[in-house]
Amino acid sequence: MRSRRSSFRVPLLLCAMVCLVCTLRGTAARAQGQDRAPEYFPADIQYGAQIFASQCTACHGTSGDLIPGVNFRAGVFKRVVSDNDLRATITNGVPGTEMRPFAFGPAELTEIVSYLRNMSSPDASGGVMGDAARGQAIFAGAGNCASCHAVNGKGPRVAPDLGDIGTLRTAELLHRTLTDPAGSMLPVNRPVRAVTKDGKVISGRRLNEDSYTVQLIDENEHLVSLTKSDLRDFAVLKTTTMPPYKDKFNAQEFADLEAYLLSLKGVK
Amino acid sequence: MNPSRLTRASLVLALAIPFAVHAQVTSDRLLHATNEPQNWLLYSGSYASQRYSLLKQIDPANAKNLELKWVFQAQSLQKFETTPLVVDGIMYLTQSPNDVVAVDAKSGRAFWIYHYATSPAARPCCGIVNRGLAILGDTLFMATVDAHLVAIDAKDGHAVWNVKLAEASAGYAATMAPLVVKGKVIVGVAGGEFGVRGFISAFDAETGKQAWKFDTIPDPDQPGHDSWRGADWEHGGGAVWMTGSYDPELNLTYWGTGNPGPDFNAEQRQGDNLYSDSVLALDPDTGKMKWYFQFSPHDPYDYDSVQVPVLANADWQGSPRKLMYWGNRNGFFYVLDRGTGKFLAGKPFVKVNWASGLDANGRPITTPQPPGSPTYPGIQGGTNWYSPSYSPSTGLFYLSTWEDYGTIFEGVKAEYKEGTRFTGGANTSPVPGAENPAGTRTGPINAYTEAMAHGGVVAIDPTTGDKKWKFEEHDVNTSGILTTASDLLFVGGREGYFQALNARTGALLWKQNLGGEIIAGPISFEVDGKQYVTIASGNSLFAFGLRE
Numbered sequence: 008m009r010s011r012r013s014s015f016r017v018p019l020l021l022c023a024m025v026c027l028v029c030t031l032r033g034t035a036a037r038a039q040g041q042d043r044a045p046e047y048f049p050a051d052i053q054y055g056a057q058i059f060a061s062q063c064t065a066c067h068g069t070s071g072d073l074i075p076g077v078n079f080r081a082g083v084f085k086r087v088v089s090d091n092d093l094r095a096t097i098t099n100g101v102p103g104t105e106m107r108p109f110a111f112g113p114a115e116l117t118e119i120v121s122y123l124r125n126m127s128s129p130d131a132s133g134g135v136m137g138d139a140a141r142g143q144a145i146f147a148g149a150g151n152c153a154s155c156h157a158v159n160g161k162g163p164r165v166a167p168d169l170g171d172i173g174t175l176r177t178a179e180l181l182h183r184t185l186t187d188p189a190g191s192m193l194p195v196n197r198p199v200r201a202v203t204k205d206g207k208v209i210s211g212r213r214l215n216e217d218s219y220t221v222q223l224i225d226e227n228e229h230l231v232s233l234t235k236s237d238l239r240d241f242a243v244l245k246t247t248t249m250p251p252y253k254d255k256f257n258a259q260e261f262a263d264l265e266a267y268l269l270s271l272k273g274v275k
Numbered sequence: 276m277n278p279s280r281l282t283r284a285s286l287v288l289a290l291a292i293p294f295a296v297h298a299q300v301t302s303d304r305l306l307h308a309t310n311e312p313q314n315w316l317l318y319s320g321s322y323a324s325q326r327y328s329l330l331k332q333i334d335p336a337n338a339k340n341l342e343l344k345w346v347f348q349a350q351s352l353q354k355f356e357t358t359p360l361v362v363d364g365i366m367y368l369t370q371s372p373n374d375v376v377a378v379d380a381k382s383g384r385a386f387w388i389y390h391y392a393t394s395p396a397a398r399p400c401c402g403i404v405n406r407g408l409a410i411l412g413d414t415l416f417m418a419t420v421d422a423h424l425v426a427i428d429a430k431d432g433h434a435v436w437n438v439k440l441a442e443a444s445a446g447y448a449a450t451m452a453p454l455v456v457k458g459k460v461i462v463g464v465a466g467g468e469f470g471v472r473g474f475i476s477a478f479d480a481e482t483g484k485q486a487w488k489f490d491t492i493p494d495p496d497q498p499g500h501d502s503w504r505g506a507d508w509e510h511g512g513g514a515v516w517m518t519g520s521y522d523p524e525l526n527l528t529y530w531g532t533g534n535p536g537p538d539f540n541a542e543q544r545q546g547d548n549l550y551s552d553s554v555l556a557l558d559p560d561t562g563k564m565k566w567y568f569q570f571s572p573h574d575p576y577d578y579d580s581v582q583v584p585v586l587a588n589a590d591w592q593g594s595p596r597k598l599m600y601w602g603n604r605n606g607f608f609y610v611l612d613r614g615t616g617k618f619l620a621g622k623p624f625v626k627v628n629w630a631s632g633l634d635a636n637g638r639p640i641t642t643p644q645p646p647g648s649p650t651y652p653g654i655q656g657g658t659n660w661y662s663p664s665y666s667p668s669t670g671l672f673y674l675s676t677w678e679d680y681g682t683i684f685e686g687v688k689a690e691y692k693e694g695t696r697f698t699g700g701a702n703t704s705p706v707p708g709a710e711n712p713a714g715t716r717t718g719p720i721n722a723y724t725e726a727m728a729h730g731g732v733v734a735i736d737p738t739t740g741d742k743k744w745k746f747e748e749h750d751v752n753t754s755g756i757l758t759t760a761s762d763l764l765f766v767g768g769r770e771g772y773f774q775a776l777n778a779r780t781g782a783l784l785w786k787q788n789l790g791g792e793i794i795a796g797p798i799s800f801e802v803d804g805k806q807y808v809t810i811a812s813g814n815s816l817f818a819f820g821l822r823e
Contacts, residue, residue: 110392160414160428160435168433214386222379222386228430230365230386232379274425274437 042089047121049136050178050265055122080126093120112174135262142267159274164228171273181265188249201233202240299412313801315361318407318452322521323586326664327758328799332806334761338775338784340822345383347816355811358407361800369405373419381802387432397421399448400468407452411480416460418449424462436483445693446471452518456559459486463515467533470510470697475530487562491532491550499549507544510691512536513551517581517660527556529584537699538577540686547572552580566616571605577654578605585665600737602663602674604656608735622740625657625678649681649705655714662755662796669778671734671743675752680728681705716769716792721750732766744781755796765808767793773810
């Protein structure tokens with residue numbers, strides 16, 4: 008059984024790997040305006056293939072051509088035109104047929120669609136295919152990701168736990184966050200700094216905020232709720248301690264790391 | 276470390292913890308939970324499950340000054356049966372189907388929400404509900420309606436591990452708050468209306484690895500199996516869907532078990548049907564049973580014994596004794612010796628006609644009613660799973676009741692088919708044409724009049740079994756109870772009123788209409804020197820404190 012978390016506290020990659028709700032919306036809007044996404048990411052295709060193999064082949068066959076009138080490799084569908092049609096068909100099923108509804112999250116739907124659109128040539132995107140095991144090594148080593156992020160409760164809570172990031176984010180969004188963490192930060196996850204009227208400084212990661220209060224996890228990993236009228240100063244920071252990896256990793260390393268992050272589907 | 280360094284280190288530490296002492300919830304803290312009245316660390320408040328708070332700021336003299344402090348609105352229209360935990364100013368609660376929410380206990384504002392995606396195969400009998408959590412260290416534990424047990428990081432709401440208890444498609448579910456004892460998370464399964472075979476199981480809190488499993492319906496190699504005939508035991512029920520209690524000195528946990536299957540057609544399951552409708556004393560280290568006591572052998576009335584076992588150390592006939600108090604769905608109040616399971620006393624607390632009394636061993640002297648005649652109490656019982664309370668201050672045991680409530684039972688042969696209802700009969704109201712009072716409120720009009728049932732809060736003197744006082748209510752009562760060291764009693768009810776009573780007299784001191792059925796237990800805690808009382812009603816959790 009998979010878990011997901013609410014948008015207001017959803018983790019993102021690293022302190023700054025955030026702002027992806029905005030980018031998610033951007034992706035959805037773009038997809039609605041045309042039949043196909045302008046680009047399918049190799050890591051999405053790769054994971055879509057895994058989901059297809061475990062969930063779809065019993066009826067559709069490994070080549071996707073067992074159902075009369077449907078041939079995924081050839082791009083032949085009965086009623087699907089756009090990527091959103093594919094998502095809807097997978098999510099809702101087809102009444103009166105053996106095609107039942109599937110409860111996939113948005114990231115998984117993107118992965119399946121990416122694979123179905125590239126079945127004839129999974130590496131036709133021209134991108135680099137990643138290796139999750141190598142990516143895990145980067146996460147723990149060269150990327151230093153594990154110094155801030157936990158995975159399924161193992162690790163620090165300075166930044167959000169990434170144990171189910173693979174159900175929440177697509178390869179595209181992960182890549183954007185890795186290369187531009189400050190620019191991709193989800194607003195709710197921004198660092199905050201508060202000074203109480205008696206001079207105490209509280210810094211941490213914002214979890215929730217309203218007109219009168221703010222909730223955060225502080226640098227000592229304590230949940231703290233502050234009343235704004237008790238504060239002398241309160242600031243939401245636009246910076247992040249997460250470094251941009253744009254010039255640090257090559258294409259293969261990015262692909263490996265993203266493959267690992269996409270493999271994090273939560274505890275089952 | 277020299278003194279100056281120590282001072283600097285202390286200063287740094289003090290600055291790092293600006294508002295409250297945050298510490299992990301250790302096993303030792305759980306053992307002495309009553310010593311932390313500012314917190315509510317276990318489902319029933321303590322291992323003794325007395326739901327008794329030592330807080331005294333709110334008292335009979337000022338209860339009239341209670342006012343609403345905050346409201347948490349659940350994102351669900353299901354029944355809201357949660358009892359929250361409160362740890363050092365942070366409240367953890369559950370909302371349907373299996374969400375966990377961390378909120379600031381002072382303001383009700385949320386820190387995080389954990390959403391668990393329940394399987395569509397889940398089919399709990401009586402609502403997509405959850406009653407609460409357990410905690411150890413920085414980890415919360417929740418049982419799910421699709422029969423999983425999930426560990427969740429209390430700081431950031433992320434799942435740490437997830438284990439399957441049983442097959443949801445076969446009717447197994449889990450709705451209770453787990454009980455953590457000595458590093459193990461102990462949980463039972465629901466499903467008594469689906470012919471499941473009940474069990475209680477323990478898991479390592481760190482890893483989720485199963486430590487032991489106790490089947491509540493013994494197989495042919497286990498003691499108690501001779502209380503069944505043929506293969507009837509295979510779908511014998513005995514579900515466990517309420518949180519147990521624990522005596523650390525005896526090193527025993529106590530668990531109530533549910534009805535045998537099929538519920539109403541006892542003819543097709545001859546024998547006493549052990550260990551249905553019983554209390555089991557299990558070793559938390561091994562799962563071995565030390566003793567059992569069966570309240571309702573060969574039960575045809577769905578008299579689940581899933582009430583919370585209330586533990587008290589009190590005089591019994593002139594000598595101090597380790598006692599267990601039990602207000603049973605079958606309409607009798609029991610006193611047991613919790614070291615041995617020996618029956619000490621029992622007396623009806625509502626109208627009872629299914630038994631004329633209890634014999635010297637506590638076994639009911641059954642008086643089955645003629646076909647078509649009502650049996651008292653009815654199918655929902657004289658009480659049900661609603662948490663009772665025991666006040667060491669008043670020495671009284673308190674429970675919510677369904678009074679003058681009967682049901683006409685009819686047994687019908689049931690065929691077992693996995694995942695479908697296996698109840699074997701029907702139950703109807705003794706009032707012709709009227710609906711049989713349901714286990715939950717079905718709308719804002721109270722259609723269940725005095726002709727069908729009414730409710731109340733009853734205070735029982737455990738030394739005699741006699742009622743000390745009774746607080747009458749028009750509708751039946753589905754609420755848990757909280758008592759405090761200031762001799763206040765907080766209770767809700769199906770009518771939606773949240774009430775403060777004088778625990779010694781039953782006098783009403785304060786009430787507030789919250790609008791929705793109260794089918795959960797109140798708790799009390801303290802933040803920044805102020806006492807709060809909370810209760811779930813309808814689809815919201817309400818927090819009250821004294822007017823400033």
